Amino acid sequence: MKPLYTPWGEALDREHPLPEYPRPQLVRNSYVNLNGPWTYTVEDAEEYTRRRTGTIIVPFSPECLLSGCDFQLRSGETLWYERTFTLPEGFRKDRVLLHFGAVDQSCTVLVNDRPVGGHEGGYLPFTLEITDALRDGENRLTVAVRDVTNGGPHAYGKQKYRRGGIWYTATSGIWQTVWLESVPLNYVKSLRLTPNFDEKRLNWQIDADDPAGALVTVRMNGTPIARGRADGNGAGSCAIPDESFRPWTPADPFLYTVEAELGEDRVESYFGMRKFSTVMHKGHSVFALNNEPYFQSGLLDQGYWSDGLYTPPSDEAMIHDLETVKAMGFNMLRKHIKVEPLRWYYHCDRLGILVWQDAVSGGDPFLPLYTQYLPFLGVRVKDAPSRKFGRADEKGRAQFERDLEDMIDLLYNCVSLCLWVPFNEGWGQFDANRIADKVKALDPTRLVDHASGWHDQGGGDVKSCHVYYKPVRMKNDGRRVLALTEFGGYSLSVPGHCAEEKEFGYKAYKSAGEWMDAVEKLYRREVIPLIEKEGLSAAVYTQLSDVEEEVNGLLTFDRRVTKMDTGRMAAINGELTF
Numbered sequence: 089m090k091p092l093y094t095p096w097g098e099a100l101d102r103e104h105p106l107p108e109y110p111r112p113q114l115v116r117n118s119y120v121n122l123n124g125p126w127t128y129t130v131e132d133a134e135e136y137t138r139r140r141t142g143t144i145i146v147p148f149s150p151e152c153l154l155s156g157c158d159f160q161l162r163s164g165e166t167l168w169y170e171r172t173f174t175l176p177e178g179f180r181k182d183r184v185l186l187h188f189g190a191v192d193q194s195c196t197v198l199v200n201d202r203p204v205g206g207h208e209g210g211y212l213p214f215t216l217e218i219t220d221a222l223r224d225g226e227n228r229l230t231v232a233v234r235d236v237t238n239g240g241p242h243a244y245g246k247q248k249y250r251r252g253g254i255w256y257t258a259t260s261g262i263w264q265t266v267w268l269e270s271v272p273l274n275y276v277k278s279l280r281l282t283p284n285f286d287e288k289r290l291n292w293q294i295d296a297d298d299p300a301g302a303l304v305t306v307r308m309n310g311t312p313i314a315r316g317r318a319d320g321n322g323a324g325s326c327a328i329p330d331e332s333f334r335p336w337t338p339a340d341p342f343l344y345t346v347e348a349e350l351g352e353d354r355v356e357s358y359f360g361m362r363k364f365s366t367v368m369h370k371g372h373s374v375f376a377l378n379n380e381p382y383f384q385s386g387l388l389d390q391g392y393w394s395d396g397l398y399t400p401p402s403d404e405a406m407i408h409d410l411e412t413v414k415a416m417g418f419n420m421l422r423k424h425i426k427v428e429p430l431r432w433y434y435h436c437d438r439l440g441i442l443v444w445q446d447a448v449s450g451g452d453p454f455l456p457l458y459t460q461y462l463p464f465l466g467v468r469v470k471d472a473p474s475r476k477f478g479r480a481d482e483k484g485r486a487q488f489e490r491d492l493e494d495m496i497d498l499l500y501n502c503v504s505l506c507l508w509v510p511f512n513e514g515w516g517q518f519d520a521n522r523i524a525d526k527v528k529a530l531d532p533t534r535l536v537d538h539a540s541g542w543h544d545q546g547g548g549d550v551k552s553c554h555v556y557y558k559p560v561r562m563k564n565d566g567r568r569v570l571a572l573t574e575f576g577g578y579s580l581s582v583p584g585h586c587a588e589e590k591e592f593g594y595k596a597y598k599s600a601g602e603w604m605d606a607v608e609k610l611y612r613r614e615v616i617p618l619i620e621k622e623g624l625s626a627a628v629y630t631q632l633s634d635v636e637e638e639v640n641g642l643l644t645f646d647r648r649v650t651k652m653d654t655g656r657m658a659a660i661n662g663e664l665t666f
Contacts, residue, residue, distance in 0.1 A: 089257065089587045089588060089636065090586070090587050090588070091153055092153075092394040092395065092585070092586075092587045092645060092646045093153065093394065093395045093646060094393060094394055094395050094396075094401050094405060094646050094647050094648070095647070095648065096401040096402040096404055096405040096408075097153065097154050097393070097394075097395035097396060097401035097402075097405075098395075100145075100154055100401060100402070102124070102125065102145050102156070103124050103125065104121070104123065104124060105123050105124065105145060105146075105147070105148070105154070105401075105402075106121075106123055106147060106265055106399075106400075106402065106403070107121050107123065108403050108431060110187075110189055110264070110265040110267060110429060110430060110431060111187075111430050112358070112430060112431060112434035113279075113357050113358070113430060113434070113501045113502070114276070114278065114279055114355050114356075114357055115355060115356040115357070116269055116271070116353075116354070116355050116356075117354070118179065118181070118269040118270045118271065119267060119268075119269055120173070120175070120176065120179065120267060120268040120269070121265065121266075121267050122146070122171065122173060122229070122265075122266040122267055122268065123145075123146050123147055123265055123266060123267075124145065124146060124171075125143050125144070125145060125146075125171075126143070126144055126145075126146050126169045126170060126171040127141070127142070127143055127144075127169075127170050127171065128141065128142060128143070128144040128150070128157070128167060128168060128169055128170070129141040129167075129168040129170075130159070130161065130165055130166070130167055130168075131165065131166045131167075131168060132164070132165060139165070140159065142156075142157065143156060144156060144157050144169070144261075146169070146171075146262050146266060147189065147262050147263055147264050147265050147266060147399055148263065148396055148397075148399050149192070149259040149260055149261050149262075149263045149397055149398060149399065150167065150260065150261055151257055151258065151259050151260065151397060152257075152259070152393075152395060152396050152397040152398075152399065153394075153395040153396075154395050154396050154399070154401060160249070160258065160260075161233070161235050161260035161261060162249075163235070163236045163237070163239065165234070166232050166233065166234050167232070167233040167234075167235075167260065167261050168230065168231070168232050168233075169229075169230065169231040169232075169233070169261070169262065170228065170229065170230045170231075171228075171229055172226050172227060172228050172229070173226070173227055173229060173268070174225060174226050174227065175222070175227075175268070175270075179268075179270055180222075180270050181270040181271055181272050181352075182219075182270075182271065182272050182273045183217055183219050183270065183271050183272070183273065183275070184217070184218055184219045184222060184268060184269075184270050185215050185216070185217055185218070185268065185269050185270070185271060186199070186204070186215065186216045186217075186218045186229075186266075186267075186268055187213065187214075187215050187265075187266070187267050187268070187269065188207065188213060188214055188215075188262065188264070188266055189213050189263075189264020189265045189266070189429055189430075190210060190211055190212065190213060190262075190263055190264040190427070190429075191207060191210065191214075191231070191233060191261065191262050191263070191264075192210030192211075192233075192235055192259055192260050192261060192263055192398075193208070193209065193210040193233075193234065193235040193236065193237075193242050193244075193260070194206070194207070194208050194209075194233070194234050194235070194242075195207055195231055195232060195233045195234075196231070196232045197216055197229075197230070197231050197232075198229075198230040198231075198232075199218045199221035199222065199227060199228070199229055199230075200221055200222070200223055200227055200228055201228070201230070202221040204216045204217070204218045204221050208242065209242050209243065209487070209491055210235070210242065210243065210244070210263075211243060211245075211426070211427040211448050211491070211495075212427065212491065212494050212495065212498060213264070213430075213498065231262065233260065233261045233262070235258075235260035235261070237249055237258040237260075239452075240484075241450070241481065241483045241484040241486075241487040242450060242487060243447075243448035243449060243450035243487075243488065243491055244258075244448070244449075244450055245425040245426055245448045245449055245450075246390065246424075246425050246426075246449075247259060251636060251637075252590070252592075252637060253592045253637055253638070254592070254638065256390075256392060256397075256635055256636050257397055257636065259397050259398045263397075263398045263399045264399065264429050265429070271353060272351060272352040272353050273297075274296055274297050274298050274350060274351050274352075274353070275296060275297075275350065275353040276294055276295070276296050276299075276302070276348055276350050276353055276355045277295040277296055278294070278295040278497075279292060279293075279294055279295075279346070279348050279355060279357050279501075280292065280293040280294075280295075280500055280501065281346065281357060281359045281500075281501050282533060283359050283360065283361050283362065283363075285335070285361055285362060285363035285378060285379075286363065286379075287327075288327060288328045288330070288333050288361070289325055289326065289327050289328065290306060290314070290325065290326055290328060290344075290346075290359060291323075291324070291325045292304055292316075292318070292323070292324050292325070292346075292348075293322055293323050293324075294318050294322035294323075294324075294348060294350070295322060296322060296350055299318050299320075299321070299322030299350065300318065300319065300320040300322075301317055301318065301350075302317065302318040302322070302324075302348055302349065302350040303315065303316075303317055303348070303349045303350075304316050304317070304318065304324055304326065304346060304347070304348050304349075305346070305347045305348075305349075306326060306328070306344055306345070306346055307344065307345045307346075307347070308332050308334075308344055308345075310345075313328065313329055313332040313344075314326040314327060314328060314329065314332075328344075328361065333361060334361065335361050335362060335378045336360030336361055336362040336440075336503055337362070337377060337378065337440065338414075338419040338420075338440035338441060338442060339440065340440070341360065341437065341438055341439060341440030341503075341504075342360065342361075343358045343359065343360050343437060343438060343503065344358060344359055344360070344361070345357070345358050346358060346359060357501065358437070358503075359501065359503060360437065360503035360504075362377065362378055362503065363376075363377070363378050363379060363533075364376070364377065364506040364507070364533065364534050364535055365379065365535075366535070366549060366569055367379065367380075367381055369381040369623070369666055370620075370623065370666075371623070372564055372570070372622070372623025372625075373567065373568060373569050373623070373625075374569060374623055374625040374666065375535070375569055375571075375625045375626060377442075377506075381666040382666075383619065383625060383626065383664050383665050383666055384419060384420040384442055384506075384571075384625065384626040384627075385417070385418050385419055385420060385626070385627055385661050385664040386418055386419065386420030386421050386422055386442070386444070386626065386627070386628045386629070387413060387418055387420075387421055387422070387628065387629050387630075387631060387632045387642065388421075388422050388424050388574060388628055388629070388630045388631040388632065389409075389421040389422060389423055389424060389631065389632045389633075390424050390425075390426065390631060390632070390633070390635050391423060391424070391426045391428055391432075392633075392635045392636070392645075393405070393645075393647075394587055394645040394646040394647075395646075398426070399429075400429070400432070403431060403435075405647065406431065406432050406435055407435055407439075408647060409632065409633070409643070409647070410435050410436060410439050410441055411439065412642075412643065412650060412654075413441060413632065414439060414440070414441065415654050415658065416642070416652060416654050416657040416658055416661065417657060417658035417659075417660070417661025417662060418441075418657075418661060419440075419441065419442055419661075420441065420442035420443070420444065420506075420626070420628075421436070421441055421442070421443055421444070421632065422443075422444040422446065422509070422573070422628045423443055423444065423445050423446060424446050424512070424631075425446050425447075425448055425449055425512060425515075426446070426448060427445075427448060427495055427498070427499075430498075433499060433502040433504065433505065434502075436502070436504040437502060437503040437504045440504070441504055442504050442505075442506050443502065443504045443505045443506065443507075444505075444506065444507045444508075444509055444537070444628075445495070445499060445505055445507070445508055445509065446509040446512055446540070447488070447491070447492050447495060447508070447509065447510045447511070448491065448495075449511070449512060449515040449516040450478075450484060450487075450488060450516050451477065451478030451479050451481070451484050451485075451488075451515075451516035452475070452478040452479075452480065452481060452484070453478055454475075454476065454477045454478035454514065454515060454516065455475065455476050455477075455478075457476075458476040458477060458514055458543075459477065459513055459514040459515060463513070463514070463541070463542035463543065464557070468542065468543055468544060469514075469543050470545070471514070471517045471518055471519065471520050471539070471543055471545055472518070472519070473485060473518040473519065474518075476514075477514050477515070477516060477517045477518060477543075478515070478516050479516055479517065479518040484516075485518055488516065489523070489526070492510060492523070492526075492527070493530060496508070496527065496530045496531050497530075500531060505534065506534055506535065507534060507535045507536065507537060507549075507550075508527050508531070508534060508535070508536050508537070509536075509537045509540050510523045510524065510527060510536070510538060510539075511523070511538065511539050511540065511543075512540045512541060513540065513541040513542060513543075513554065514539075514541075514542065514543045517539060517543060520538045520539045520543075520545045520547060520548075521538065521545045521546070521547035521548075523538065524536045524538035524547045524548040525547070535548075535549040535550065535569075536548040536549050536550070537549070537550040537552045537571065537573065538550075538552075539552065540552045540554070540573050540574070541553070541554035541573065541574060542554065548568065549568055549569055550568055550569045550570075550571050550573075551564070551565045551567075551568045551569065551570050551571065552571050552573045553570075553571070553572055553573060554573060554574040554575065555572065555574070555575045556574070556575065556577055556594045556630075557594060557595075559614055560572065560575055560610070560614040560615060560618070561614075562618055562622055562624065563622060564622045564623050569625045569626070570618075570622055570623055570624050570625055571624070571625055571626040571627075571628075572615065572618070572624060572626065572627045572628065573626070573628050574628055574630050575610075575615070575627065575628070575629060575630065576594070576607065576610060576629040576630050576640070577593055577594035577595070577629075577630035577631065577640040578593060578594065578595045578596075578597060578603055578606055578607060578610075578640055579591060579592070579593020579594070579595065579596045579597065579638075579639045579640040580593075580596075580597050580598075580599075580600060580603040580639060580640075580651055581639040582639075582644050582649050582651065585634075585644035585645065585646055585648060585649050586634070586639060586644075586645070587634075587636050587637075587645050588636055588637045590637050591637060591639050592637040592638050592639070592640075593638065593639055593640040594630070594640065600651060600653075603651070604652065604653050604656060607629075607652075607657075608656060608660060611627075611660045611664075612660070612663075615627050615664075616663055616664065619664070619665075619666065627664065629642075633645060633647065642657075
């Protein structure tokens, strides 16, 4: 792959990358960022020989440009990270917590050569208490990582050792921020916020060793407007005064701030007053926001960067993507087969972009007959656990369900997140109707697309269709919301901004004008008429940016060129409404 830097990656501060507080939904005035240069060693698992050693820039995977390494961690190898740290004066309270945003795929952590824990799975954060392992002055932190990309029980998404087409470079190791905080003995471990739009109330649930009596204060533009105390189980509620009630929408993404005080501990969070549901409109069930019909026009977003791969090169890079999406008139992004750093969701919340969240796929290799060929012939297959979709392994299925539960818990407070997507195109799919019911039980405040694309089992809230290589024709099933959840994917390469010589897309064009005309024609002739005719409720164009061989993005992989005519696209999106 050709070296291709984004503007932000080119200007990266290697000593202090991604310095922002990484958990906007639960902010505490205690923070030491451990990103930056670490030493590393790659060890062969069988011979225990050091294959290579050097310096790596955390939190960038060794496979990406910004890590400064550019090597692929292979199955059977161990990647050892090491750095030292000294706690600032006055930092330490009763407990010291070590946080990892994400480590792909399995890791063991040591502090001063003392094991303090580890984690399995590459997409979710974890926290280790390291208080007893610390010593005065300098401390040594060691992390041992192993990764089996597309094998074993863990999710791996769109990663492959042999990348190509819609499959991308496999990443490994630490790929989100590593940081420390210090807390008192009794502290707020989590704060779950549930806005009740119809009743104009905020419900909360505090997790702590002893949450009784915790004081929760809601502020609007800095002014307190409501207060309440948690009961012995950490639950509580408060009413939002009528004069302070301001609904959250993409056009007006207003956020209230929340403060929770528990003894010596104090945390801040935020929420928006919104409701996601379906309503009947002109004889069809459609998506609704705050009880009103609301058409969702979005883009498929893979979350890959030319220089950071899984890791955004900076906060500003994420903001640039989102502001560009807004300028084009889109109001939604489908986060595809990846869980992002929490700051990405925060920016969606405050800028006003709805989010569809995919679960990360995994399992054994699935059979192309069932995931690539039969769907294009209109053949639907029952999804009992089997080799067809790579789900014969019971351990892998159990791991998927645990990861699903943890992902929903992690992202529950994200204001903009309106829909869950457990399965995509049959990849690792099993028991989709049961899984959809489980998701609804875990989070009744959001909608579910149980099987995006094909192998629809009749469940969930959405009849979900992917259409490539043929005209967009869809029929409403009379029960669920009709959504075009992937389409388009027209490719246009921009010389000097492509990572690969080989190109992939669903229909290729040579000039920007011809490409833009084709996209507009697709929307106006095939998509927009379906709103009136069939009650189409959402459209997700493929995709936000180019990724490696895929050159079907509205932006180039390095984000230096916006291929889409922003004004024309905004005008098209202006017509995507009920």
